[in-house]
Amino acid sequence: KQVVLKKYVNVGLPKESDMEIRESSIQLKVPEGCKDSVLLKNLYLSCDPYMRSRMKKLETPSYVDSFQTGSPMNGYGVGKVVDSTHPDYKKGDLVWGFTGWEEYTITAPFLLFKIEHTDVPLTYYTGLLGMPGMTAYAGFFEVCKPKKGEYVYVSAASGAVGQLVGQFAKLLGCYVVGSAGSKEKVELLTNKLGFDAAFNYKEEQDLDAALKRYFPEGIDIYFENVGGKMLDAVLLNMRIHGRIAVCGMISQYNNERPDPVHNLMYIVGKRIRMEGFIVSDFYHLYPKFLELVIPSLKEGKITYVEDTAEGLESAPAALLGLFTGRNVGKQLVVISHD
Ligand code: NDP
Numbered sequence: 001k002q003v004v005l006k007k008y009v010n011v012g013l014p015k016e017s018d019m020e021i022r023e024s025s026i027q028l029k030v031p032e033g034c035k036d037s038v039l040l041k042n043l044y045l046s047c048d049p050y051m052r053s054r055m056k057k058l059e060t061p062s063y064v065d066s067f068q069t070g071s072p073m074n075g076y077g078v079g080k081v082v083d084s085t086h087p088d089y090k091k092g093d094l095v096w097g098f099t100g101w102e103e104y105t106i107t108a109p110f111l112l113f114k115i116e117h118t119d120v121p122l123t124y125y126t127g128l129l130g131m132p133g134m135t136a137y138a139g140f141f142e143v144c145k146p147k148k149g150e151y152v153y154v155s156a157a158s159g160a161v162g163q164l165v166g167q168f169a170k171l172l173g174c175y176v177v178g179s180a181g182s183k184e185k186v187e188l189l190t191n192k193l194g195f196d197a198a199f200n201y202k203e204e205q206d207l208d209a210a211l212k213r214y215f216p217e218g219i220d221i222y223f224e225n226v227g228g229k230m231l232d233a234v235l236l237n238m239r240i241h242g243r244i245a246v247c248g249m250i251s252q253y254n255n256e257r258p259d260p261v262h263n264l265m266y267i268v269g270k271r272i273r274m275e276g277f278i279v280s281d282f283y284h285l286y287p288k289f290l291e292l293v294i295p296s297l298k299e300g301k302i303t304y305v306e307d308t309a310e311g312l313e314s315a316p317a318a319l320l321g322l323f324t325g326r327n328v329g330k331q332l333v334v335i336s337h338d
Contacts, residue, residue: 001312002072002102008057011256013323018055019073019316029083030106036086038112040079040095040105043338045312046126047319047331048160051075052253063278073101078115078125080338094118096125101315103335113286117294127330128304129293131279132160135247137289138282140168143245143275144221148173151215153234155201156225158185158305159322160330161247163193165223167302170194174221177214179230181325188305188328207233218242226251228259235263238270246276254323305329 004022009015030037050064051073058066067073081093086109089095097112099105115125127133139161140146152169156162157178166189169176178189179201189198197214204210211219211233218239224231227249238244252258267274296302307327309318315333322331 002100003312003315004071005055005067005069005073007069008055008066010056011254013254014052014055014320016316016320021313022072026104026106028104030085034085034106037084037106037108038081038086038089038095039083040099040107041082042077042079042099042103042105042335044078044123044126045099045101045315045333045335046076046130046132047309047315047322047327047333048075048131049248049250049253049322051319052323063280074098074105075101076126076131077101078122078130079105089114094122096130101312103312111280111283117290120294120297123306123308123332123334124297124304126332127160127306128164128297128302129290132330133164133293134282134286134289135279136161136164136168137292138279138285139223139245139247139277140165140221142282142285143277144223144243146172146174146221150174150220151218151239152176152221152223153211153215153219154178154195154223154225155230156180156248156250157195157198158188158193158329159225159327162223162225163189163305163329164302166193166195169221170196171296171301179210185325185328192303192305201230208236211237221245223247224249228252228261232261232263235261235266235272238266238272240270242270242272244272244274246274250323307331309333311335 002022030039054067077099078096081089094115095112152174154162154165158180166176176195178195178198181202186198186200189195219237222234222244224246225248228251307329321327
């Protein structure tokens with residue numbers, strides 16, 4: 001079974017019917033003569049917001065390509081090698097990285113990481129120990145260059161990336177506030193994930209006033225996940241020499257054109273450093289990242305919230321749910337547990 005994109009959706013929230021589940025038959029073996037390839041049994045798929053851009057017919061060059069309509073979609077996932085002609089991979093190896101949105105994928109290992117630590121939940125390699133975890137680590141430590149005691153604000157804070165940024169900031173001794181789109185998520189942030197405070201941005205008429213309530217002395221670090229009106233309000237509340245790591249702008253992904261941002265001028269007077277980043281530029285830091293995260297996880301200093309959809313058939317709805325806030329924590333899809 002495979003998830004196939006039927007047609008490009010350039011504007012607006014796609015529908016489940018823009019994707020379909022298709023069956024195809026493959027031999028469960030790397031084809032004869034196919035060198036340096038592996039056949040993966042996909043166990044878990046990761047639903048990620050950037051996949052929305054790939055559902056568009058991209059006209060301008062981007063760091064990702066459009067999906068091919070009529071072909072299986074692809075993205076991050078966790079899989080098990082069932083056949084290999086690659087010297088570095090053998091049957092039974094567990095991997096995370098780039099794979100197809102399908103039950104089995106034959107691939108020349110591209111962006112695949114071997115899973116060495118198997119005494120933690122394997123699903124975590126779609127989130128905490130995979131691409132979103134690395135995103136939080138690179139964005140917070142490498143881009144924001146945080147210092148103990150600084151005031152940190154995270155939007156989309158209960159999601160795959162945001163929940164970890166907040167926990168990293170707490171480990172460092174920062175004051176951390178997160179925003180999210182429901183009462184349940186706000187409670188999760190303060191009760192389970194250790195944020196100092198949290199608010200539901202959907203219930204705030206005036207985002208500037210909300211930020212002033214939580215940051216009367218201003219924000220040192222903003223981890224930007226949503227863009228639009230939130231960014232405008234944050235710019236009014238940054239401190240001098242503040243830093244904004246622009247990780248993503250999910251509020252804009254279904255728009256035809258990005259919403260205007262009015263307060264960019266404040267970057268000058270407040271000497272703000274605002275920097276976009278892409279996680280794949282930081283994968284060389286993956287071993288260093290694991291050295292921090294695996295012990296922190298085992299010692300209970302870090303926790304991780306997942307939202308699990310069962311079966312490949314549930315993948316289209318799970319992916320689209322990211323854009324309505326349906327997911328509570330990291331959204332993944334279980335295809336098989338072994
Ligand atoms: P999440 O797990 O946070 O899921 C997305 C969440 O975004 C939703 O649950 C929803 O939460 C929130 N959201 C959706 N629409 C809106 C909106 N219009 N306004 C405000 N919030 C909205 O996703 P990730 O943690 O995986 O991704 C977070 C961000 O990080 C995204 O912008 C993504 O593109 C980016 N990213 C960037 C990477 C990079 O390399 N630069 C790598 C990975 C992710 P709520 O209920 O709180 O509204």
